[in-house]
Amino acid sequence: EAGVVQSPRYKIIEKKQPVAFWCNPISGHNTLYWYRQNLGQGPELLIRYENEEAVDDSQLPKDRFSAERLKGVDSTLKIQPAELGDSAVYLCASSLSVNQPQHFGDGTRLSIL
Amino acid sequence: EDKVVQSPLSLVVHEGDTVTLNCSYEVTNFRSLLWYKQEKKAPTFLFMLTSSGIEKKSGRLSSILDKKELFSILNITATQTGDSAIYLCAVESGSRLTFGEGTQLTVNP
Numbered sequence: 001e002a003g004v005v006q007s008p009r010y011k012i013i014e015k016k017q018p019v020a021f022w023c024n025p026i027s028g029h030n031t032l033y034w035y036r037q038n039l040g041q042g043p044e045l046l047i048r049y050e051n052e053e054a055v056d057d058s059q060l061p062k063d064r065f066s067a068e069r070l071k072g073v074d075s076t077l078k079i080q081p082a083e084l085g086d087s088a089v090y091l092c093a094s095s096l097s098v099n100q101p102q103h104f105g106d107g108t109r110l111s112i113l
Numbered sequence: 114e115d116k117v118v119q120s121p122l123s124l125v126v127h128e129g130d131t132v133t134l135n136c137s138y139e140v141t142n143f144r145s146l147l148w149y150k151q152e153k154k155a156p157t158f159l160f161m162l163t164s165s166g167i168e169k170k171s172g173r174l175s176s177i178l179d180k181k182e183l184f185s186i187l188n189i190t191a192t193q194t195g196d197s198a199i200y201l202c203a204v205e206s207g208s209r210l211t212f213g214e215g216t217q218l219t220v221n222p
Contacts, residue, residue: 004155033210042117042201042212043156056209091155098208099144104155 002026004105006092012111018080021108025073025094032069033102034077035091043091049075050098079110087112115140115206119213127221130192134216136202137184146178146185149201151215156201159187192220 005024013019025032030051035043046065048056051072060067064083069075079086089109093102116139126132138146145163149156160169162178162185169176173192178185189196199215 041214042203044212045209048208099205101147101158101161102210103158104149106154 004092004094004103006090006105006108008108009106010109010111012113013082014113015084016081018078019082019110020076020078021090021092021110023075023077023092023105025075025092026103029094029096029103030072031095031098031100031102032075033093033095034067034075035093035104037089037091037107039088046077048098082110082112084112086110115204115209115211117202117204117211117213119200119202119216121216122214123217123219125219125221126192128193130220131188131190132192132218134187134189134200134202134218135184136186136213138202138204138211139183140204140206140211142207143180144205144207147203147205147210148176148185148187149203151199151201152197159200189218192218194220194222196220 007022032049034046037043047060047067049069052069067077089107091107093104095102118137120135147161148159160176165180173190176187197220199217201215203210203212
């Protein structure tokens with residue numbers, strides 16, 4: 001079974017530039033999550049999708065972050081404009097449904113210069 | 114606010130040692146507790162615990178949950194260098210997962 005696929009693996013940009021991350025969940029997984037993980041800390045939820053609907057985006061900084069999950073499969077997370085404090089690993093996870101174990105992708109490591 | 118606290122934050126042992134990692138939590142509407150292993154990349158799922166007192170086991174790893182005292186432990190026996198990783202505890206409350214900071218385990222040959 002193919003796992004959660006994320007791209008790119010690494011991204012280095014200057015502050016104020018836009019950046020986008022892409023996630024392809026495990027086939028058949030209806031629930032998709034985006035997390036941010038800072039160094040030395042556990043992942044923190046940004047947004048959760050049930051199919052194509054964002055059902056929990058309360059922790060997404062909506063002034064600069066946006067996400068979409070068209071057709072309820074792949075998802076993109078965008079930051080515009082990026083700030084120095086956005087440097088982190090952005091993890092995507094998926095699960096068959098909510099309350100099932102989440103399976104994570106390898107993440108995108110974002111560095112802001 | 115939901116809180117998950119792991120201890121110790123880091124641990125260095127020798128191959129063959131047994132280790133116990135701790136996770137305590139304060140959450141509303143507890144549903145389950147999960148353990149993940151994170152090496153350089155993605156956290157990989159280890160265990161999901163929902164009931165007190167029932168040990169989950171996979172090879173040299175085992176875990177148990179105490180819902181009365183609000184904690185869980187992860188045991189690793191006969192540790193190997195390949196066990197070196199960050200071990201993350203996460204608690205599901207409602208439909209949200211809250212992670213602890215993780216325990217960095219280093220197993221030296």
